[in-house]
Amino acid sequence: MDLARLERIYDAYAKIYDRLFGRVFDAPRKAAVQWLDARPGERILEVGVGTGIALPMYGPHPFVVGVDFSLGMLREAQACIGAHGIDNACILRMDAMRMAFPDSSFDGLMAAYVVTAVPDHRRLMAEMVRVCRPGGRIVIVNHLHHRNRLVAFGQRLLSPLTQRLGWRTDLSLDDVLAGTPLEVTRVTTVPPFGLWYLVECRNAKPA
Ligand SMILES: C[S@@+](CC[C@H](N)C(=O)[O-])C[C@H]1O[C@@H](n2cnc3c(N)ncnc32)[C@H](O)[C@@H]1O
Helix, strand or coil: CCCHHHHHHHHCCCCCCHHHHHHHHHHHHHHHHHHCCCCCCCEEEEECCCCCHHHHHHHCCEEEEEEECCHHHHHHHHHHHHHHCCEEEEECCCCCCCCCCCCCCCEEEEEECCCCCCCCEEEEEEHHHEEEEEEEEEEEEECCCCHHHHHHHHHHHHHHHCCCCCCCCCHHHHHHHHCCCCEEEEEEEECCCCCCEEEEEEEEECC
């Protein structure tokens, strides 16, 4: 799917996104931020920050940059920053597959429900590795192929339909990590339905 179409889809979600996908996915978002374990003074990047729903979860210590392509979602994120009085975060409009940051700019990255929403997950992953410092952490939470092959087959079948809604359902964790220098340090399934994975990686790219 091209980026312009995706932007239109997420612009349309913006006002109702938190009501649709807020509470039901909040526990995994909180767990992802906890796994990231950002320390005081660290620079954290959240890709596909959406309505900024996770921004209040980082606490006052790290500096958090959120990027997204949808202006509608970013408007909501700006309102979220204002409503929560967050002074250690900023948001930028950027294509996460082609970011304007120099190499190794961040200590940690978080991507919640984004790897299956971008047009090209390989370019997204390559960019996340590039802007993360060597040894930095990358935490991903996303629905991915279920271990049960029958469920995974159903997910693949559904993908052409879900892509009309703004995400695909045909990626496995192996697909996401293929060709990256990321080492998985922790992985678990998270609710609902055990179809979502929380994955912590160490960026093992050369210094
Ligand atoms: C399913 S939403 C997830 C939002 C948020 N991370 C959350 O926890 O709910 C996916 C987000 O990724 C954004 N997105 C999709 N493709 C993108 C791209 N290439 N660059 C930046 N953001 C993108 C969409 O605009 C949308 O806000």
